[in-house]
Each structure stands twice: as C-alpha cells, then as structure tokens.
Amino acid sequence: MPRVRAKQLDSELRAIATEEYTFQNWAKTFTCTCEIMFEPSTENQVVKIIQLARKYNKPIKVFGSGHSPSDLACSRGFMINIDNMNGLLRVDKRDSTVTVEAGMSLHKLHAILQEHGLALSNLGSISDQTIAGVISTATHGTGAEFGCLSTMVCDMTLVTANGDLVRCSPHENPDLFAAARCSLGALGVITRVSLQVEPAFRLEAIQKPYRFDNVLAEWDDVVHSAEHVRVWWMPHTNDCVVWRANRTEKPAVLPTSNWLLERGLGVHVYQFMLNAARYRPSFIPSITRFMFDTIHTRPIHVIDDSYKVFMFDCLFPQYVNEWAIPWENSPQALKELDEFINTAQLKVHFPVEIRFVNEDDIWLSPSYKRKTCYIGVIMYRPYGNPVPYKKYWKAYEGIMRKHGGRPHWAKAHGQSAEMLSASYPRLKDFLNVREKVDPEGMFLNDYLKRHILPGKPLQSAAML
Incomplete structure (x- = not known):
C-alpha cells in the first residue's frame, strides 16, 4: 500500500x-x-x-x-x-436524556449534567475516557442492580466504512445497536450518543476495613449490602476494604484532607517502595501490610455529588488484568487465587479489586445474560519501570477461565476467538454485523484479529 x-x-x-x-x-x-x-x-x-x-x-x-x-x-x-468532537447536542430534562458528541470526556459530561440537575446512574473509577471509549469496551462501575455504562445508551450514530452516517437504536437498525453498544471500535466511528441519565443525586459512601475470609463467608450479604459495593483485597494478608455507597438527601460531608498521608505516603513513598521492591520482591508483603495499617484501616465517610464519590485515584502506570465471572463463583475463585499466590511464592501488588455488575443483553458485554463479578489484578510500574507479571497473569487467567470468566475487552488478555466464542453466544452475530458494515476490514487491527476473528493465530502483543 x-x-x-x-x-x-x-x-x-x-x-x-x-x-x-x-x-x-x-x-x-x-x-x-x-x-x-x-x-x-x-x-x-x-x-x-x-x-x-x-x-x-x-x-x-x-x-x-x-x-x-x-x-x-x-x-x-x-x-x-476524537477529543475535539466534544459538544453538547441536546438535553431533555423531561425524559432525562442527553445527546453528546462521542469524543466528550466523562469529566466534561459530569459538569454539563450538573448544570442541568442531572447525573449518570453509575460510573467506574475514573472519568478521563471519552463517551465512545467507555461504550466501546462496556466499561463498568459497581452495583448489583446496575449495568455497565453501555446499558445507558439510548441511541448512537456511526460513520461506517462506506462513509455513511448510520443511526441505530432499539427500534432503528436494532442488530447494529446490539453490536455497537460494545463495538471494540470494529464497526465504525461513533460520532454521537444519547444517554439515559437521572436527576442529580448525592451519595453517602462509607469505607471500612474487614477480614477477607469474613467477607467471603458472607458473600451474598456483602454484594447486596448497599446500592454500590466494591471490595479491595490486599494479597499476602487476610485484610480487605469494603466500600459501600447509597443515595442520600443528607448534606455534604467531606473527609478531612491530609496531603502528607494521602499523597506523600499513599503515592510518592509507596511508588518509591515499590521501585525498591523490584530488586527485593520479598519486601512486597511487608509494604502491603504497612500501607494497609497506615492508610486503609481508617474508616472513611463522605457525602457528595455522585460523580465525585464514584471517582478514585488510579495512582501511577500499571499492568492490569480484569475478568468477569458469575458472582456466585467469585468466593471460590478468590480462594484459589490466594492459594496460588502463596504456594507459588509470588509477590504481588495490592489491591485485587472486586466489583459487581448486573446482567444485560449487549452481545459482547462481559455481563451478557448473567450477574457478574469483576475481579481485577494489578502490578504497578513504579516510575514506568517493568515488573514481572506473566506468571501471575497466566495463573489468574486460568482460574478465571475455570470459573466461566470473560476478559474485560479493554485489557490485554490471552483469549483467542475460538475460546471467546464459547463464552459469548452472540459473537457470531456480532461478526455478521461487522461483516455487513465493514466487509473490507477497515476498522480491524492486530488486537481484533487476535481475539474476535476465528482461525487467526493467537499471538499476544508485547507489553512495554
């Protein structure tokens, strides 16, 4: 060419x-x-x-x-x-819907919605992404009765491979809509999106330390103990943190800020210690216990605008792997992961993040037709330096597959199209839609060829 x-x-x-x-x-x-x-x-x-x-x-x-x-x-x-395609196109307060250009960041959307007394019903941990990005990968937050962010989409417009502007919704091009709500960028360029929102609300969030074995023993109770629940487990310990949030009409309560503790120790000193542990991995369990005892044993209580409460700091660059499994399988999967870490003498970073998502009908959503627990593992890259992760990832993915796991599409993973076709009953339907709107494969790349096209050899991409 x-x-x-x-x-x-x-x-x-x-x-x-x-x-x-x-x-x-x-x-x-x-x-x-x-x-x-x-x-x-x-x-x-x-x-x-x-x-x-x-x-x-x-x-x-x-x-x-x-x-x-x-x-x-x-x-x-x-x-x-598409960052420059970030305009507001329409707000309908009566129906609680908003239409925006697809390059708008979630940060900007929050500000616009707040001006109109509206809010998204659920969010993930960060808001740097574009609307198109969170839709294309079925990005999720946490909440047993809340779907991924793609479930909020009412309609969208794409430019397909022949240059046509195509609108889709549950009633207009419904198959394209079912595929496009988690499209992986394989169907065209999303240019505008309408979202179902709701009147603005405050959240009351309470975060407390727990013993991890107690959380596993009371799993269903924990999952349903609030509208939004997430768990951070600290490997090499029996410690975890449970974060719960519910809607409230109480006045705002902001936590006392302590820069030395939260940023000085929680970010800068922690990154320094992790970098030192690259040469002495045996330090990692002690670092985890120190960070938990110093920072995470403190109960935290906050009441604020919902989008502010949902947000968390992702700290510094990291390797991340995250899979979705049926939430009833999660306690056993986590026990097996703990056993592997201990018996294999791995030294891994905290936290293992655990979140809950309701089932949906989006063809390539990891929560398609089942209530889901997302389990995410992490290895930080202090100062951008590499750390070993492949043995951890291989065992983790094996446990997730054993328990019916589906990888998060945004993450690097080792699943071939043949493996995924067993997990996603509508993958063939997605590929049929893709073939119709992009027969020449304009929107395919190495990632998509590895993971969704049958018959293609699986060659994992090399991480930096």
Missing part, C-alpha cells in the same frame, strides 16, 4: 493531520506509530477521512484518552483522535 503524506490531502484534512504520530496508552504499556493521525471536529471531516482511507486501502482506529491497558486502539495505518 502506498504511503500517504499530509501534502497529498486537501487543505481541510491537512490542517488536522499529523504524520508519523506515535500513540502511547496511559499505562505506557503499548505504543504504535501510524502513518497519519487526524483530529476531526465534525462528522463531515470523519466522513472525508474514511473516504480517504477507502481510496488508499488504509486501516483506521479511533482513540480518545488512551486509558485501555491494551493495544485495542493501535494501528499502523490511520488513527483518529
């Missing part, structure tokens, strides 16, 4: 083009260099970029904040950054 240069483009596209652009995800674990990166601000510009890609037979991938800790967004052809 001939290389395309910016000087070959018309003036409109040339103004938004960057040649030989190097993309790196937030975790700094994957990187790629594309021929041209475009930064459109209108749907018409997206259409022109796709027409250009068709002319020169170039693959396209879209990216926003780059928070996916995998190579899902990578391409050696064209890349499109």
Whole structure:
C-alpha cells in the first residue's frame, strides 16, 4: 500500500493531520506509530477521512484518552483522535436524556449534567475516557442492580466504512445497536450518543476495613449490602476494604484532607517502595501490610455529588488484568487465587479489586445474560519501570477461565476467538454485523484479529 503524506490531502484534512504520530496508552504499556493521525471536529471531516482511507486501502482506529491497558486502539495505518468532537447536542430534562458528541470526556459530561440537575446512574473509577471509549469496551462501575455504562445508551450514530452516517437504536437498525453498544471500535466511528441519565443525586459512601475470609463467608450479604459495593483485597494478608455507597438527601460531608498521608505516603513513598521492591520482591508483603495499617484501616465517610464519590485515584502506570465471572463463583475463585499466590511464592501488588455488575443483553458485554463479578489484578510500574507479571497473569487467567470468566475487552488478555466464542453466544452475530458494515476490514487491527476473528493465530502483543 502506498504511503500517504499530509501534502497529498486537501487543505481541510491537512490542517488536522499529523504524520508519523506515535500513540502511547496511559499505562505506557503499548505504543504504535501510524502513518497519519487526524483530529476531526465534525462528522463531515470523519466522513472525508474514511473516504480517504477507502481510496488508499488504509486501516483506521479511533482513540480518545488512551486509558485501555491494551493495544485495542493501535494501528499502523490511520488513527483518529476524537477529543475535539466534544459538544453538547441536546438535553431533555423531561425524559432525562442527553445527546453528546462521542469524543466528550466523562469529566466534561459530569459538569454539563450538573448544570442541568442531572447525573449518570453509575460510573467506574475514573472519568478521563471519552463517551465512545467507555461504550466501546462496556466499561463498568459497581452495583448489583446496575449495568455497565453501555446499558445507558439510548441511541448512537456511526460513520461506517462506506462513509455513511448510520443511526441505530432499539427500534432503528436494532442488530447494529446490539453490536455497537460494545463495538471494540470494529464497526465504525461513533460520532454521537444519547444517554439515559437521572436527576442529580448525592451519595453517602462509607469505607471500612474487614477480614477477607469474613467477607467471603458472607458473600451474598456483602454484594447486596448497599446500592454500590466494591471490595479491595490486599494479597499476602487476610485484610480487605469494603466500600459501600447509597443515595442520600443528607448534606455534604467531606473527609478531612491530609496531603502528607494521602499523597506523600499513599503515592510518592509507596511508588518509591515499590521501585525498591523490584530488586527485593520479598519486601512486597511487608509494604502491603504497612500501607494497609497506615492508610486503609481508617474508616472513611463522605457525602457528595455522585460523580465525585464514584471517582478514585488510579495512582501511577500499571499492568492490569480484569475478568468477569458469575458472582456466585467469585468466593471460590478468590480462594484459589490466594492459594496460588502463596504456594507459588509470588509477590504481588495490592489491591485485587472486586466489583459487581448486573446482567444485560449487549452481545459482547462481559455481563451478557448473567450477574457478574469483576475481579481485577494489578502490578504497578513504579516510575514506568517493568515488573514481572506473566506468571501471575497466566495463573489468574486460568482460574478465571475455570470459573466461566470473560476478559474485560479493554485489557490485554490471552483469549483467542475460538475460546471467546464459547463464552459469548452472540459473537457470531456480532461478526455478521461487522461483516455487513465493514466487509473490507477497515476498522480491524492486530488486537481484533487476535481475539474476535476465528482461525487467526493467537499471538499476544508485547507489553512495554
């Protein structure tokens, strides 16, 4: 395929083009260099970029904040950054819906919704991502009766591989809608999205330390002990933290801020200790116990606007793996993970994060047709330095597969299309829709070829 240069483009596209652009995800674990990166601000510009890609037979991938800790967004052809497509298109307070351009960040959406007395019903831990990004990977928060963020989508518009603007909803192109609510970027460029929201609300969150074996023994009670529940388990210990949040009309209560404890120790000293532990991994259990005893044994009580309470600090770059399993299988899976860590003499970082998501009907959602527990494991990269993780990941994934696990699409994982087809009964339907809207594979990349196209060899992408 001939290389395309910016000087070959018309003036409109040339103004938004960057040649030989190097993309790196937030975790700094994957990187790629594309021929041209475009930064459109209108749907018409997206259409022109796709027409250009068709002319020169170039693959396209879209990216926003780059928070996916995998190579899902990578391409050696064209890349499109949609951050400039971030406008508000419509607010309907009567129906509690909002329509926005798909490149809007969650941070900006929260501010807009707050101005109109509205809010998203549930959120994950961060809000740096674009709307298109959280939809494309079925990003989730936690709450036994709350679905992933894709379940909030009422309708959306995509530019498909032939340059058409296609709107889809439960009643208009319903198969495309069922596929596009977790599309992996494989169906086209999402340009606008309508979301179901609700009147703004405050959350009261209470975080307390617990013994982990007690939490496992009372699993169902813990899962349903609040509207939103998450658990952080500290490997190498029997300690965990349970965070519970419920809607409230109580006045705001903000926790006392202590920079030295929260940032000085909780971030800077912790990162220094983890870096030192790269040379002496045997220090890691002691670091975990010290951090738990110093920071995480303190009960925390906060009442604030919902989107502020949902947010947590992800600290510094990290390797992350996260799978979804039926929540009734979770206690046994966690016991097996604990046993492996101890018997294999692994030294792993805390926390193991445990969250709960209601079932949905989105074809590629990890929560498709089942109530789900997400279990996420982590190995930090202090100061961007590598740490060993592959043995941990291999055993963790084996345990997750044993218990019916489905990997989070945004994360790097080792599942082939054949493996995933057994987990996702609608994967074939998704591929049929993909073939109709993108028969030439314009929106495919190495990640998608590895994980959703049958018959392709599984070659794991190399992390940095």
